[in-house]
Amino acid sequence: MDDRLTVVIGYPQSELLDIASVTTPLHMANHLGAAPPYRIRLATSGGGSLPCDSGLTLEGQAALERITGPLDTLVVSGGIGHEAAAGNPVLLAHIRRLAAVSRRVASVCTGATLLAAAGLLDGRRATTHWRYAGTLAAHHPNVIVDPCPLYIREGRVSTAAGVTSALDLTLAFIEEDHGPRLARIVARSLVAYLQRPGDQAQISMFVSAPPPEHPLIRQVVDHVVSNLDGDLSPATLAALLNVSERHLTRLSLEHLGKTPGRFVRHARTRAAEQLLVSSSLSVADIAARCGFGSTESLRQSFVTEFGVSPTRYRQARTQAPG
Template identity: 90%
Template sequence: MDERLTVVVGYPQSELLDIASVTTPLHMANQLGAAPPYRTRLATSGGRPLPCDSGLTLESQEALEHITGPLDTLVVSGGIGHEIAAGNPVLLAHIRRLAAVSRRVASVCTGATLLAAAGLLDGRRATTHWRYAGALAAHHPNVTVDPGPLYIREGHVSTAAGVTSALDLTLAFIEEDHGPHLARVVARALVTYLQRPGDQAQISMFVGAPPPEHPLIRQMVDHIVNSLDGDLSPTTLAARLNVSERHLTRLSLEHLGQTPGRFIRQARTQAAEQLLVSSSLSVADIAARCGFGSAESLRRLFIAEFGASPTRYRQARAERSG
């Protein structure tokens, strides 16, 4: 394979971030050594310029009707124009045609409306932005709509919740294609979160509650959740924030209700739990990714927290979901 051709389908009033959250990680992966590389093309009906709902206009690179397979990946973007686009039978016919010759098919945000209208989500579990999940379920009863996860992958069809969740799905594609190391390097280059698992909630512990009001504690929380595999010892953390360990502990107790160490353990545990149930990574890899140092450390914590080893916890979750 000389390259992995990815076609992103846009339509009037597409969301710019839905598009860029796919194309930018793939471009970054190429810069960091993806082999075979990705070739990404933005396609519109007639090859016409694409007015985005942000007010900016993108130039199309391909006329949708001129594209033939095979494709590596077909991605349908979201945007406030999704309902009008989903009512365009010609556009839907091209999406069905290209989906049939694509190794992977995906949607971002309300792009799921187009996949559903094209019949590509019938009998499947899918997600979309939580704000539009009810409408998608009402209009497409043959689709099992789950508004909770960041993204859902069912066979060769994937749906992402919206906007930056497309980053997480694209990083999952990169990991599938080139391994976890490149995916992590791309995530770091993009200064984005440690790759979030697909079934992490759209509204998680880190964004579901208001951020800490104190700027130093907010900075501490941001650093912790983005650096779970790094050195988060009390000495290093306090030095990074230019305060004493005692002062940092006092502020953390006041604004988070727990010590920095307890918050770090909670964040690492949640990340490990999500990776266990949403990925095929080994327990050792998950332990390293989440900053536990060793698989044995993670095993002891899971037995203390959940009464089961990581392996048994993963099996039990799989049995319940099956």
């Protein structure tokens, strides 16, 4: 395969972030050495410009009517124009045509409405933005709508909850195509907090306190939560800010109430706690994603923070009532 042809279908009033959260990570993967690379095309009716619901306009790169297979990946974007688009029989016919010659098919947010209208989600479990899940289920009773996950992959058809969850799904595609190392490098390059698993809940991973007012400490916090599996030693953090470890410790105690080391451990433990209750990842995988050197290191930190082991915490939090 010379390249992986990826076609993103846009329509009037598509959501710009739904499109960019797919195209940007793929472009980044190419920049970082993806082989074979992704060949990305934004397809529109007639290949014309695309007015997005944000008020900005994108230029189409290909006429939807002229695209032929085979395709590696077909992605249908979401946006407030999804209902009108789903009522366009010509557009739906092109989606069905291209889906038939694509290795995998995906939708972002309310793009699921178009896949459902095209009959591509019948009998499948699918997700969309939680705000539109009820409408999707009511209009398409043959679709098994689950409003909770960030994304769902069923065979070659995937659906993402919307907006930045498209980034998570695209990272999963990159991992499938090129391995976890490249996917993690792309995630880090995009300053994505975590490469979140699909069964992570749509609701925000953290209900966090307001960011610290001190600019250096705010920079530390942003760096820590964006690089939990990286080197977050006090020496490394101090070097990042170009200050001494002693000065960093003083600022950290003043503005976070913790030393840098304790803050890093707290952030990693809280991230692990969220993944334990909202994903099916193993404890070992969670330990690695959150920067713990071993499952035992995670266990010790977890017992200190919550008073129980990660396994017992997960059992208690996920056990069905009654």
